[in-house]
Amino acid sequence: SKFKQKFKQQKLPAWQPILTADTVLPAFFLIGLLFIPLGAALLFFSENVQEFQLDYTNCKSVDSSSNGMKCLDVVKDDIYQVCTCQESFKLDRTFEKNVYLYYGLDNFYQNHRRYVKSRDDRQLLGKTLSTVSSDCSPFDKTGGKIYAPCGAIANSMFNDTLKLYRVDGDQKEEISLIKNGIAWPTDRSIKFKNPPGSLDEAGAFNGTIKPLYWRKPVYELDTNPNNTGYKNEDLIVWMRTSAFPTFRKLYRKIDHRVEGFKTGLPADSYMLEVSYNYPVHSFGGRKRMILSTTSFLGGKNNFLGIAYITVGAICLLLGIIFLIIHIKFGKR
Amino acid sequence: MYWDKPSEYVRAYYNGMDQGGRSMADQQTFGSVVATILVIVVTMQICLDTSYWTVFNHITIWGSLVFYLLLQYFYNYVIGGDYVGALSKAMGEPMFYFTSLLAIVVLMLPVMAWRFYWVDVRPSLSDKVRFKQRHDAKLASKRTDRDMLRTPSARRSRRSIRSGYAFAHQEGFGRLITSGKIMRPRNAKQGPISNGRANNARSDHGKGQ
Numbered sequence: 085s086k087f088k089q090k091f092k093q094q095k096l097p098a099w100q101p102i103l104t105a106d107t108v109l110p111a112f113f114l115i116g117l118l119f120i121p122l123g124a125a126l127l128f129f130s131e132n133v134q135e136f137q138l139d140y141t142n143c144k145s146v147d148s149s150s151n152g153m154k155c156l157d158v159v160k161d162d163i164y165q166v167c168t169c170q171e172s173f174k175l176d177r178t179f180e181k182n183v184y185l186y187y188g189l190d191n192f193y194q195n196h197r198r199y200v201k202s203r204d205d206r207q208l209l210g211k212t213l214s215t216v217s218s219d220c221s222p223f224d225k226t227g228g229k230i231y232a233p234c235g236a237i238a239n240s241m242f243n244d245t246l247k248l249y250r251v252d253g254d255q256k257e258e259i260s261l262i263k264n265g266i267a268w269p270t271d272r273s274i275k276f277k278n279p280p281g282s283l284d285e286a287g288a289f290n291g292t293i294k295p296l297y298w299r300k301p302v303y304e305l306d307t308n309p310n311n312t313g314y315k316n317e318d319l320i321v322w323m324r325t326s327a328f329p330t331f332r333k334l335y336r337k338i339d340h341r342v343e344g345f346k347t348g349l350p351a352d353s354y355m356l357e358v359s360y361n362y363p364v365h366s367f368g369g370r371k372r373m374i375l376s377t378t379s380f381l382g383g384k385n386n387f388l389g390i391a392y393i394t395v396g397a398i399c400l401l402l403g404i405i406f407l408i409i410h411i412k413f414g415k416r
Numbered sequence: 417m418y419w420d421k422p423s424e425y426v427r428a429y430y431n432g433m434d435q436g437g438r439s440m441a442d443q444q445t446f447g448s449v450v451a452t453i454l455v456i457v458v459t460m461q462i463c464l465d466t467s468y469w470t471v472f473n474h475i476t477i478w479g480s481l482v483f484y485l486l487l488q489y490f491y492n493y494v495i496g497g498d499y500v501g502a503l504s505k506a507m508g509e510p511m512f513y514f515t516s517l518l519a520i521v522v523l524m525l526p527v528m529a530w531r532f533y534w535v536d537v538r539p540s541l542s543d544k545v546r547f548k549q550r551h552d553a554k555l556a557s558k559r560t561d562r563d564m565l566r567t568p569s570a571r572r573s574r575r576s577i578r579s580g581y582a583f584a585h586q587e588g589f590g591r592l593i594t595s596g597k598i599m600r601p602r603n604a605k606q607g608p609i610s611n612g613r614a615n616n617a618r619s620d621h622g623k624g625q
Contacts (some may be wrong), residue, residue: 099469102546108532126514184437195443247510268438270501319591326439327446332431334438380431382440382512388514391428395521402529406536413537 105410110191112403119396126381127389134179135376135384137188140358141369143169155360164299167360170351171373172251179349179377181340184216185261187242188372189364194237194325202236208314210277210288221405223296232292233301233314233323233394239295241322245359246335250344250352259345259354262382264311276320278313288313318333332374349375430513434505439523443504448488452503455484459524464527468548559591 101107142317145155145167155167193199202215209229216224220234231239249256281287294301305316307414314320321333340346356373364371376383429449432440459481466473492500506512535543 096470096472098473100465100467100546100550101469102543102550103532104547105529105532105534105536108528119521182437186439196428200443265436266438268501270505324439324442324444327441327443330429331441332439337437345459370479376433376437378433378435378437380435382435382509383431383513385428385431387430388428388511391518392514395518399525402457402525406529406532409533410536414549415539 099206105406105414109234109407109410111401112224112399112406116247116396116398116400116403119392119399123228123374123389123392123394123396125389126392127386129379129381130384130386130389132380133377134177135374136173136175136179138171138173138356138373139365139370140356140360140373141371142340143171145169145360155358156363156365158289159360159363160365163297163363169358169360170360172354173356174353175349175375179375181338181346181348182377183338183340184376185246185332185338186249186332186337186376187244187246188330188374189372190330190365190372191299191367192331192369193329195278195327199236200325201337202237205275207233208276208323210314211333212279226296229291229293231295232289233295233319235339237325239297239325240297240321241295241319242333243299243361245361246370247357248338249355249357251355252353253326256355260339261341263306263317263336263337265317266319266334266337268324271320271324272315272317276323277314278312281354282382283309283313298412332372336395348377420624428511428518430608432511434509440506440509442502444499445506447516448499448503449506449512452480452484456481456516456580457520460520461527462526464524464531 085097142154142156145153145158147166147168150158150167155169158165160165201219202223204213204220207213207216213230216230216234218224220231220236223236223239224229224234225231238396248259248261252261280287281290283289284302285292285303289301289303292301296372302316302319303313303318306312311317318335321335326333338345338349340348345349362371381388429441429446432445434440459477460475465548466477488503491497534540539547
C-alpha cells in the first residue's frame, strides 16, 4: 500500500515546525495580549469573593466556673474540661449566598509523613478486621480492643463546636447551619463505609474502643444514622489531610432557606459561640473561624490573577526585545 | 532541559476550594495536580524538541497523555487506589486549567526564547539547511502554479499533456518539461526497453529535482 511504501522510504508526510521570527514573535505578542486581560478578569473574580476571619485561640470563657480565664488555659489543665467562649464580630458588607463556614488551623502539620500514613483505609471501608494496619501504631489498639477509627489522623480530629448567632441588642438568634454535603461526594460514596450491623457497640463496632483523645465513640458522632460512624461528614473532611500547615476545612454551610438569610448573610452584628475542646497550645497552633463565599475559581486567591498579568507583561516585553534583536542582528 | 516549579502550584492551590466550598487544598489533590501538570509540561517540551512530526509522532505523544489519564482513572476507580476522586475532582474545576496553562507558558517561555535567539542571531548549519529547505519548498510550489498559467502560446496547440515532449521546442514548454510533471508513472509499466528515450529523460529530470 502507498502508506507502507512511504513509511519504509521514510517519506511519510510530516509537519516540520521551525522557530522563525514570523511565528515566534507574533506568538509572544499574542500570549502577552491574551494573558493580561485574562489575569485582570481572574483578579476581578477573586476580589469579589468575600471573606471574614476571626482568630478565637485566646477567647475568654463565659462559664461561671472558669472566672474569665482563657479557654486555652482551661483546656491546658484538663483536656476533658468543658469550656464555652464567645466572640462578637460585625460584617460590614452583606455576604451574598452561598456563604460557607470554615474552621482554620495554623501550624498544624497534617502533611507530616508519619501522620499521613497513620490510618487504615480498609477499616474505614467498613471491612471487619481482627487487626488493623501497623501504620496506625501507636494508635492501633489498647487493652485488646481496636481503636475505631485507628491512627493519628482520626485521633487528632477537630472537635470544637461552632455556633453562630445574629445579635440585635439583647436578642440573639441562632443561625441555622447545614452539615450535609461538606465532604467530597467520592469520599462519601467510595472511601468511607460503615461495617455491617447495627451502629453501636454490640453490632458493627464490636470489639472496638473510641480513639484516645475523643470524648465520644465514632457511632455517637451524630444522631442521624446516615451521618454517623465512619460516614460522619466531619470525620471524612478531617481525614482528607491538608497539604499545608495553615489550612481551613469546611465546617458548615449557612442555611439560606431561612427567612432573613435568603439572599446571603446580611451586614450586621454577630456572635460566635465556641465549645472550646481542641487544644492547640502544645504546638503553638492557632484556631480561626472563617466565613467565605466562592467564585468559579474557588475561594479568595489573588495569586492566579497577578501571575497571569505578570507573565503577560513579561511576554510582551520579551516580544519587543526580540523584535529589536531580530531587526538588528537577525541573520535572515 | 526539563524542569518544573512546584512553588507556583503552592500559591495557586493555597486555600483552594471547589465551587461547593469544599476544601481542595488537601495533599492528594495537590499531589495529583502537580504530577499531572508535570506530565503535561514535559509533553509540551517534548513537542518542542520534535522537529519532524509524522503521524506516529502524533499518536505517541498525544497518546501518552491520554494513556496517563486513562491509567489514573483505571488505577483509582477500577483497582481501588488510594487517590480515588482527587484528580477527577481537580480536573472538574476551572482552577486546574488556568494553573496548567500558566505553568506551561512559564516553563516553555525561557526555553523558546533561548532557542529562538540562537536560531535567529546565530543559526547553526542544520538550522540554515532547514530554512533553505522550507524556503525552496515555498518557491517551488509558487513557481509551478505560475507556470501553468504563463503558457498562452501553448493553449492553442495543446491537445493532450501526454505528448508534451513533442512540443518541447515551443516556447513556454521548457519549464513544464523540466519539472517532470508530465512524466507519469504510467510509463514505468512499459519497461525500460520500449520507451527508452522518455525514460532517459525522466531519470534526468528526476535527478534534477
